[in-house]
Amino acid sequence: MVQIVYLNGQFLPLEEARIPVLDRGFIFGDGVYEVIPVYSHHPFRLQDHLKRLQHSLDGIRLANPYKDAEWDALVKELIACNEGEDQYLYLHITRGVARRDHAFPKNTPPTVFMMSSPLLPPDPTLRQNGVAAITATDNRWLRCDIKAISLLPNVLLRQQAVDAGTAETLMLRDGFLSEGSASNIFVVKDSILLAPPKGPLMLPGITYDVVLELAAANGVMFHVEPVPECTLRSADEIWLTSSTREILPITHLDGQAVGSGAPGPLYRKLDRLYQDYKATIMRQPAS
Numbered sequence: 344m345v346q347i348v349y350l351n352g353q354f355l356p357l358e359e360a361r362i363p364v365l366d367r368g369f370i371f372g373d374g375v376y377e378v379i380p381v382y383s384h385h386p387f388r389l390q391d392h393l394k395r396l397q398h399s400l401d402g403i404r405l406a407n408p409y410k411d412a413e414w415d416a417l418v419k420e421l422i423a424c425n426e427g428e429d430q431y432l433y434l435h436i437t438r439g440v441a442r443r444d445h446a447f448p449k450n451t452p453p454t455v456f457m458m459s460s461p462l463l464p465p466d467p468t469l470r471q472n473g474v475a476a477i478t479a480t481d482n483r484w485l486r487c488d489i490k491a492i493s494l495l496p497n498v499l500l501r502q503q504a505v506d507a508g509t510a511e512t513l514m515l516r517d518g519f520l521s522e523g524s525a526s527n528i529f530v531v532k533d534s535i536l537l538a539p540p541k542g543p544l545m546l547p548g549i550t551y552d553v554v555l556e557l558a559a560a561n562g563v564m565f566h567v568e569p570v571p572e573c574t575l576r577s578a579d580e581i582w583l584t585s586s587t588r589e590i591l592p593i594t595h596l597d598g599q600a601v602g603s604g605a606p607g608p609l610y611r612k613l614d615r616l617y618q619d620y621k622a623t624i625m626r627q628p629a630s
C-alpha cells in the first residue's frame with residue numbers, strides 16, 4: 344500500500360516527501376500540529392480540531408495558511424487517497440524554511456504537511472483489564488494548551504512510562520493533576536467524575552470534550568475542577584482519553600491498585616456511550 348501524504352500543495356507518496364533541513368520545525372520545533380481520527384472515512388469532530396488548530400496557530404503567532412473550507416477539502420482528499428476505513432490524520436504546520444535565527448523570518452511561507460496512518464482501535468484487552476500508569480512532575484512550559492510540535496518533555500515523560508512497563512505518565516504540577524504525556528486524565532471519586540479544568544496547563548482535548556458532553560447528556564454527575572494529588576491517589580477510577588486511545592481505564596498507578604484494581608462501573612458506562620457515539624458518526628452519509 345502506498346501511503347499518500349500532503350506537502351505544500353501536493354499529494355505524493357510518503358517516500359517522495361522532502362523538506363529542507365533549514366525548516367524551522369526541524370531546527371527549532373517551531374510549529375503546531377493536530378491529530379484527527381477518521382472512522383469509516385468520516386473525520387471525527389473536524390470542526391473542533393480545526394478550531395483548536397487555529398488556537399495553536401494564534402498561540403505561536405503564525406497565520407493559518409488555509410480557510411476551514413480549504414482544510415475540509417484537503418482532509419477529505421487525503422482520506423480518499425489512502426486505504427483503510429479508519430485512519431488517523433496528522434496535520435503539521437511550521438514557520439517555514441529560513442536561515443537559522445530565533446526571531447521570526449519575514450515573508451516566509453509556512454510548511455504544511457499532512458499524513459494519514461491506519462487507526463487501530465485500542466486492544467480490547469486493555470479496555471477489559473485496564474492499563475498501568477506512573478506519575479511524574481509536570482516539567483513542561485506554561486502554554487500546554489498549544490499543540491506544539493516541540494514535544495521533548497512529553498517524549499521523555501512517555502518513555503519514563505515505557506521504561507516502567509506502563510502505558511502512560513500522569514503529570515502533577517504544584518500538587519494538582521494536569522494531564523498525561525499524550526492524553527487527558529479523568530478521575531472518579533464517590534461516583535462523581537472529576538476533570539481538571541481547561542487552561543494554559545493542559546491541552547484542551549477533543550476526546551475530553553466528548554466525554555463531558557456524553558456525561559452531561561446521560562445524567563453522569565461531573566465536576567470540572569482542579570484535582571489534587573490526594574484525590575488522584577485515592578480515586579475509585581482513573582481514565583485516560585485521547586484521539587488514538589479513546590477512553591482507557593487506568594487500574595494501577597505507581598504500582599498501587601486504583602479502586603478495586605479493575606475498570607469501574609462509570610468507565611464501562613462512558614466507554615459504551617463513546618462507542619455508541621462513534622457508531623452514529625460512522626453511519627452518517629459521507630459529505
Ligand code: PDD
Binds near residue numbers: 523584585587
Ligand atoms: N495527543 N494531552 C496531550 C498532551 C496530548 O498529546 C493529547 C493527544 C491529548 C488528548 O487530546 P485529544 O483528545 O484531542 O486527542 C491531551 C495526540 C493523540 C498525539 O499527540 O498523538
